[in-house]
Amino acid sequence: MPTTTEPPARVTPSRTYSRWASLVVLCAGTLMTILDGNIVTVAMPAIQSDLGFSGPGLAWVVNAYLIPFGGLLLLVGRLGDLAGRKRMFTAGLAVFTAASLLAGVATGPGLLIAARAAQGVGGAMASAVVLGMLVALFPEPTEQARAIAVFSAVGAAGGALGTFLGGALTEALGWHWIFLINLPIGVTAWLAAVRILTPERGLGAGRGADYPGAALVTGALMLTVYVIVGAGDRGLTGTLSLAALALVLFGAFVLRQARAARPLLRLRLFRSRVLTGANAVQVLMIATMYGFQFIGALYVQRVLGFGELATGFAFLPAPVAIGLLMLGLSARTIGRFGPYRVLLGGLVLIIAGMALLSRAPVDGRYATDVLPPLLLLAAGFAAAMPALTGLAMSGARAEDAGLASGLFNTTQVVGGSLGLAALTTLAATRTDTVLARGTALLPATADGYRLAFKVAAGIAVAALVLAGAVLRPRSR
Template sequence: MSAPPVTEAARPAPPRPRSRWLALGVIATGTLMIILDGSIVTVALPAMQEDLGLSPGGLSWVVNAYLIAFGSLLLLAGRLGDLVGRKRMFLTGTAVFTAASLLAGFATGSAVLLAARFLQGVGSAMAAAVGLGILVTLFTDPRERARAIGVFSFTGAAGASIGQVLGGVLTDALDWHWIFFVNLPIGAAVLALALPALPADRGLGLRAGADAWGALLITGGLMLGIYGVVKIEEYGAWSAQTVGSVGGSLALIAGFGVRQSRARTPLMPLRVLRSRAVVGAGVTQILTLAAMFAFQVLAALYMQRVLGYGALATGLAMLPAAVMIGAVSLGASARLAHRFGERQVLLAGLVLLAGALGYLARVPVHGSYVPDLLPVMLLISGGGLVLPALAGLGMSAAGEEDAGLASGLFNTTQQIGMALGVAVLSTLAASRTGTLLAGGAARETALTSGYRLAFGVGAGLIGAAFLVALLVLRAPDPRKASRVAPASDPRKPRRPPKAA
């Protein structure tokens, strides 16, 4: 039986102009809460360990339980949003995340805390997977869409830096429980405003893509793969645990691809992957986020372990990076994309990021903030060009029937990139540091050398991202009017694309 065609009733009603911007504010606030939670926890980990008596391995699971649930469920949640309604998925995810935050805040033992962190990851995946999909269906004018994506992208960068500062303040002034309680008023406000602000959509219906076996394969494959990646630093890149996890993940994902090519109602129609924009933006994003997220983590470690900064001072030192990214993504990125095209803006931003990491690769042992770190915080403004351009390019080929899936896929590549970056570059830094310590080097010298290596490799990843964007991505002229592609009847054969 063929999947039913998309009817007008399944599509959201055209929103009023003002309600679109209110919807953007709701989605951006929800995204800010999710991203903020990911970074706010890292600052409070020592306090959690002391209070709950967590082992180093148990402490890592406070982060990993969230990452595994979040990263592995994004693709599935995005597609389910297309099927059951993206507004319903966003509301449910926000409610689950808020309730899990309450549970985590009251946790008095490790078991409850880890279960709450896993549930937070589930809720985050449900809400984050469909946010970008909602935006591209609301903002169809190229200039307005660029502005909306700029705001959406800014929340990711701002949330990470604000989380580090806020985590230090709450942990020092109150205790670590409040890093979770702070989500409650934000989540309640998002839910209250989302009900009237987000457009109602009925979705395609589960019959259009209720592939249970496909869901099991892709979720299991992503979960196993992310687990293998986040444990690289503990086990090593070529250990039996890592090779087994990553190999099993690839096998499950390959099985998912075979299943989707044969399923009558596939969970992920493979037509999505025929787009150069989707694939090129995904690969570019994995490479870019691997370098940028590793920069955020390793630069903070350098300031704390080498320069002797405290948690709050480290967060404040990273704040200029968020301010610069915000100023560029909110102020300049949309205008530049409209004038020069998203691909050109992306390439320019990657050049700035490569310069930032290249400059950081020469950081000295006895460094000072103004000459050695502040220029990096200014050059990292390239992220304010890169992130909105990648979002625009990655969603440019999404039709209304696939907007949630494309959004989930885009967010999945983000998580893969961040997990890979931290795992691989942290392992490289630790390996170099260990070798130098074994040879008798001073601790600060060994640590700095390890961070330099990681930053240099990060600059190389940005260079690889530049090449992918240059050779693969082809963006349409942003000055031409465009709109979200109408949903097609899956019973009708698609015409093959014309040769370029």
């Protein structure tokens, strides 16, 4: 094995500045795409009234974004490895920003849905390669843990801030501004990315450019997200038929990758116990957190009687707590105790928060029935997410970093969509059942939410058990 006596390269102050400046750029682009996934929720009634959406058609304001976003993450993550991650990231910012302008000036349902789909494409292009770029920028474990904590804090805070900003912008300026606000952010982030991010040569389009495999996996993922987000709008037979078709496409993709000379997705990636286990745990954890975010907002509005802006303020402590904990404690805690123990501790806090929420009384008070579990969930997520991200990316080789990043983002979208569809369907079904027994609307609604919170707590328990069994470090 060759050796060298050369000392390791020193990191100069300018190089350090460039790396942290690059992290700021990556976080800004990610924040914009994450905000847009949640910011429309509070504005939906205003959009429906202004553009004349039907009830079922209104759901496509969200679905049109989620389907291409979730379906393309894996493909564009691999294309980022091949063509260069900076190129993919900057192209994604450009597409997302242009699509935001179209959405902001939309005068009819068709144009808005098309613009949302284009936002989903741009969001996938920008998001899929970020973790791969981050790991390459910060190879040293301590700095990498700190950078992942910053990135995770931005992502988590962005998801929670979406509800607040959606309510504030819609109430103050109109729903158009939930999209137009992306223009100055997107242009600034694009200019900064072009100037600050270091260009890198990809592996080359001829290495791994398996276009039939790309078509199969993209179709399978898009169909999976479509099945999940639309499960409540179609019958059981239709849902199962589409799910079976998605499985067939996934099976064909796996066979293609096993035989292709230059596969899009190297199946060896899944031999990593840590990478595979971390993605599986993420599906369950994000399903819990997305369910809390959506159903928690509904509980505060429909049961406690909060308005749009008040609901946004009610959830504001979550991103503040997540940001402070991730930036102040997360990296140091992971450095001291290791990501495995920190992940388990975070999941325990999430379970405790969901268990408290499962009380959800009809005459509840924000200070006693919402804020304490909200802070527990924020603390748990602040601990668990950076630890889980570090574990997932540690299981991938350097040449597969973009693909691993795309995979991690894909399981995040699938987990969120799955949790949202399952928990909202459970809550609605339970409410209808209780109403049929003659119970008043408010108690029946609260009963439906209580069931959803209990199931979410059970999903978090499953995540804890899976993490304990699969991600435990092996003794040397």
